Amino acid sequence: MRPPDELTAEERLMDPFPWYETMRETEPVRYDESRDCWDVFRYDDVKRALSDYETFTSTGASDFDPNGNLGTLLIDENPPEHDRLRGVVEEYFQPGNLEELRPSIRSIVDDRLDRALEDGREIDVIGELTAPVTVLTISRLLGVPEDDWDLVRQWSGAMTGDEAGRDAIMEGVGKMYEYFGNLLDERRQNPESDLISVIAGSEADDEPTLSPSEQRAFCVFLFLAGHSTTTHAVGNALWTLEETGEYERLRDGELDRRTVFDEVLRYRGPVQSISGRRTAEAVELSGTEIPEGERIVSWIGSANRDPDVFDDPDQFCPDRRPNRHIAFGFGPHYCLGAPLAKLEGDIILDAVTDRVERLEVNEGPSEPVELATSYGFDRLPMTFHPHN
Numbered sequence: 001m002r003p004p005d006e007l008t009a010e011e012r013l014m015d016p017f018p019w020y021e022t023m024r025e026t027e028p029v030r031y032d033e034s035r036d037c038w039d040v041f042r043y044d045d046v047k048r049a050l051s052d053y054e055t056f057t058s059t060g061a062s063d064f065d066p067n068g069n070l071g072t073l074l075i076d077e078n079p080p081e082h083d084r085l086r087g088v089v090e091e092y093f094q095p096g097n098l099e100e101l102r103p104s105i106r107s108i109v110d111d112r113l114d115r116a117l118e119d120g121r122e123i124d125v126i127g128e129l130t131a132p133v134t135v136l137t138i139s140r141l142l143g144v145p146e147d148d149w150d151l152v153r154q155w156s157g158a159m160t161g162d163e164a165g166r167d168a169i170m171e172g173v174g175k176m177y178e179y180f181g182n183l184l185d186e187r188r189q190n191p192e193s194d195l196i197s198v199i200a201g202s203e204a205d206d207e208p209t210l211s212p213s214e215q216r217a218f219c220v221f222l223f224l225a226g227h228s229t230t231t232h233a234v235g236n237a238l239w240t241l242e243e244t245g246e247y248e249r250l251r252d253g254e255l256d257r258r259t260v261f262d263e264v265l266r267y268r269g270p271v272q273s274i275s276g277r278r279t280a281e282a283v284e285l286s287g288t289e290i291p292e293g294e295r296i297v298s299w300i301g302s303a304n305r306d307p308d309v310f311d312d313p314d315q316f317c318p319d320r321r322p323n324r325h326i327a328f329g330f331g332p333h334y335c336l337g338a339p340l341a342k343l344e345g346d347i348i349l350d351a352v353t354d355r356v357e358r359l360e361v362n363e364g365p366s367e368p369v370e371l372a373t374s375y376g377f378d379r380l381p382m383t384f385h386p387h388n
């Protein structure tokens with residue numbers, strides 16, 4: 001969905017927050033005729049829209065796959081159908097399981113940092129660090145053979161970009177669909193200990209859990225959902241730490257990495273809005289009546305700055321605790337990959353602080369992504385000064 005007119009001006013791309021504040025105060029729930037949807041800005045209302053699936057249904061309200069090209073996806077279903085799909089992989093995503101990936105993710109990060117620290121040259125933090133690390137991590141988790149990593153990186157590279165890249169996105173999705181179909185067939189015959197084998201094995205029980213086309217869709221969706229969000233989140237973390245001068249305290253062990261990353265997600269979360277809900281019946285939110293059958297856009301980025309919930313909401317507080325942010329959503333669709341994203345954030349910040357004395361955001365073209373759902377950079381040039 002395209003951004004509201006108020007956010008299309010260049011200077012609003014990276015600073016939508018004053019607009020959110022005005023909207024929370026003056027029009028917390030409003031109908032936007034030009035986009036034919038209802039925008040919701042307050043924390044309690046956003047939480048309700050994301051979690052009360054009987055009133056705000058996900059079925060037929062796809063944000064991710066509006067034309068249904070991918071097939072049945074968990075993000076587009078309500079419980080109990082949603083729970084059937086999610087149940088297949090839920091256990092795999094538990095933090096304890098994922099922790100086993102730490103050494104292999106760390107070695108991917110170290111390899112990238114080796115190159116970035118050569119001669120103290122400029123590094124595009126997104127293109128050379130966070131994007132490759134998140135693509136390779138989700139590839140490893142799924143069980144994509146290492147020989148194919150370049151291939152999947154090319155597809156995912158072709159898939160980032162603006163409207164002009166739509167055809168490339170669909171072409172990339174088509175290729176991935178075919179690729180994962182073949183890999184699933186292979187793992188059905190010869191299961192391994194990876195996520196693709198878990199998904200491929202889900203029909204081996206007496207009662208099949210996922211059909212073959214659902215299995216393919218699941219793999220493609222996991223790959224796409226797990227990649228650009230985390231890429232932008234970690235980029236936003238390094239940018240914010242440099243900008244606020246808090247990097248030194250993190251480097252010196254005075255701040256907790258996970259608390260810092262949580263605050264980045266609240267303050268500059270990569271997903272600012274979710275438009276995958278429709279009203280299943282008429283409902284009142286913050287005194288405004290919304291009719292049945294309307295599309296709802298839930299502004300997570302605004303909810304996370306709501307002063308009714310957060311003290312000094314426009315302040316980056318790297319030791320904020322508790323932090324009730326909803327950057328990963330809320331309710332049944334709460335981000336399945338949240339533990340993985342947090343692990344990746346932790347490993348990258350750990351590796352950078354181990355090896356880098358000082359960060360510098362360079363002058364020159366950093367490229368903000370278009371603000372519809374995403375917030376962050378497609379390109380972020382920085383210099384990393386190594387420890388002596």
Ligand code: HEM
Nearest residue numbers: 074075222225226229230233327328329333335336337341
């Ligand atoms: C910082 C990084 C990330 C952020 C901010 C983020 C944010 C979100 C949000 C807001 C939702 C809820 C969508 C809704 O309610 O409609 C969601 C769902 C989801 N995310 Fe993430 N995500 C991140 C990383 C990941 C990763 C690494 C994966 C890994 C595969 C992933 C997989 C998913 C899946 C599968 C869902 C759908 C869950 C369901 O419908 O039950 N995400 N994410």
